[in-house]
Amino acid sequence: MTMRIATFANSDQMIASSLRTQATMATLQVQEASGLKSEYLADYGADTQHVVNLQVSVTRAQSYIDAATLADSKVQVMYSAVGQVSDVVTQLRSALSAATSGSSTGTSSAISTAQQLLQQMTGILNTQYDGQYLFGGARTSTTAVDTSAFASGTGSLTTADTSYYQGDSELASVRVSDRQSVSYGVTADDPAFEKVMRVLKYVANSANLSDSDISAALTLADQAVDEVATVQAKLSDAASRIESGKSQQTDYKSYAESLATDLTSVDVAAVTAQLSTYQAQLTASYTAISKIQSLNLASYLR
Missing domain, CATH: 1.20.1330.10 (f41 fragment of flagellin, N-terminal domain)
Incomplete structure (x- = not known):
C-alpha cells in the first residue's frame, strides 16, 4: 500500500478547520461563562x-x-x-x-x-x-x-x-x-x-x-x-x-x-456538552496535523 505525500495542502486545510473550531469554542466558552448568546445586540438578528x-x-x-x-x-x-x-x-x-x-x-x-x-x-x-x-x-x-x-x-x-x-x-x-x-x-x-x-x-x-x-x-x-x-x-x-x-x-x-431571557440566554448544560465535543474534535485535528507534518520524503524512502 502506498501513501501520497502532499503535506502542505493537507496541513493548510486542517489548520484552517482547527482555527474555525477554536473560534467556535471561544464563542461557546463566552456563552458558558455569561449565560448569554452574545454580548452584542447586533448578533441577535431578527430578534434584536x-x-x-x-x-x-x-x-x-x-x-x-x-x-x-x-x-x-x-x-x-x-x-x-x-x-x-x-x-x-x-x-x-x-x-x-x-x-x-x-x-x-x-x-x-x-x-x-x-x-x-x-x-x-x-x-x-x-x-x-x-x-x-x-x-x-x-x-x-x-x-x-x-x-x-x-x-x-x-x-x-x-x-x-x-x-x-x-x-x-x-x-x-x-x-x-x-x-x-x-x-x-x-x-x-x-x-x-x-x-x-x-x-x-x-x-x-x-x-x-x-x-x-x-x-x-x-x-x-x-x-x-x-x-x-x-x-x-x-x-x-x-x-x-x-x-x-x-x-x-x-x-x-x-x-x-x-x-428577554428566553431570547438572549443559552442552555449552559448544552453549551458545555458542545464544548466537550469540539474539544475532542480539536484534539483529533491537532493529532492529525502533527502526524502529517512529521511526514517527509526521507522518512517515506527509509
Whole structure:
C-alpha cells in the first residue's frame, strides 16, 4: 500500500478547520461563562428589536416600581401623622370634658393642654420625609405651617381660618403605569386639620372657658374627629391603589424579563456538552496535523 505525500495542502486545510473550531469554542466558552448568546445586540438578528423593546419595557416598569415605592413610603408616613392628629383631638376632648365640671382647675388644665397640643399639631403638619414637607402641597421645601401670627388671639369657633398654611393647593400624585396616576396627597389646610387648628387656637388663647365655650369647642372637636378619620381612610385607599399598581408593574417586569431571557440566554448544560465535543474534535485535528507534518520524503524512502 502506498501513501501520497502532499503535506502542505493537507496541513493548510486542517489548520484552517482547527482555527474555525477554536473560534467556535471561544464563542461557546463566552456563552458558558455569561449565560448569554452574545454580548452584542447586533448578533441577535431578527430578534434584536424584540430584545430592545423588552429591555425598554423592563426599565420603564422599574421606574414605575421605584416611584410607587417612594410614594407608598410617603403615604405611610402621612397616614401615621394623621393618626397623631387623631390622638391630639382625643386628648383635647378629654381635657375639655374634664373642664365641664366648671372647676377653675379643669379649665386651666384644658387651656394649658390646648397650648401644648397646638405646638404638637404644628410639628405634625410640618412632618418631613426624605427632606420634603409632606403637607404643603407642591411647596415641599418650605414648612407647611407657621403659627407665629395664627396663634395670637382666640379667633372664632365658627369661622374657618387657614392663615397658618404656607403651602399651595397642589396634591401629590404618582404615576404607576402609562395610563394610571394615583393622587395621594393631603394638605395642611384640609378642612379636617383646619378644624383641629381652629379649636386648639380658641381654647389655647382663652383667658377662661364658659360652659357654652366648652360645649361649642367639643362640638367642633367631634366634627374634626370624624373628618380626620375620613382623611385617614382616603390615604389608606390611595396606599392600596399604589400597592396594586406596583404589584402589576412587578409582575409585568418579571414577565418581560422572562421573555428577554428566553431570547438572549443559552442552555449552559448544552453549551458545555458542545464544548466537550469540539474539544475532542480539536484534539483529533491537532493529532492529525502533527502526524502529517512529521511526514517527509526521507522518512517515506527509509
